[in-house]
Amino acid sequence: MLCSKGLTLEKMQQHLNATDRLEVTKVANKPRLKMPVSERAKQFMPFSALKGLDEALRQKEKVLVEKKELSEEVSEEISYILNDIKKGDFVKVVFFHEGEYLSAEGVVSFFDATEKRMTIVKNDIEFENIYRIKKRGNLL
Known part of the structure; x- marks a missing residue:
């Protein structure tokens, strides 16, 4: 298998020394701390990707009228x-x-x-x- 620079996977692994491989393994296998429930809920809260879009759409939907003349x-x-x-x-x-x-x-x-x-x-x-x-x- 070739990488973007033309190196094979085997050659790339040869360049890594044993300590680099160990550190990568340690990071990959490190247990993660559990996220508190209060923080977990924030992941699923609705958000507006485009701020102000809702207001702009409401303004666009609004039917404007002219001021009526009074008798x-x-x-x-x-x-x-x-x-x-x-x-x-x-x-x-x-x-x-x-x-x-x-x-x-x-x-x-x-x-x-x-x-x-x-x-x-x-x-x-x-x-x-x-x-x-x-x-x-x-x-x-």
Whole structure:
């Protein structure tokens, strides 16, 4: 049998001295330590070979919509409700954000009429993006 450099297996074995063969044998026959159960389980945990692929696929699947124009009546109704809202009120809002309509329900943690924005459950909502809003009372 020839190796990649043209040496036969017999010639390669001749080059190895007895101590090299013994060391190779010792390493090959060395008993392995058992892996702890906690470490063994990690071998079978799912992993993502391509980080961010799942998120990119979800973004690709998302159907983007255009922002709807509100009628005068609806705009006035939203303005009337916004004039009555203050920090601590419980509200439900449907709003436009990055090509989709989202819904948030909770306590108003930030409200600024001059900046025309409010925050509900970590959702920063600009007044111009509100599609529907309903006030449910004050929880503070």
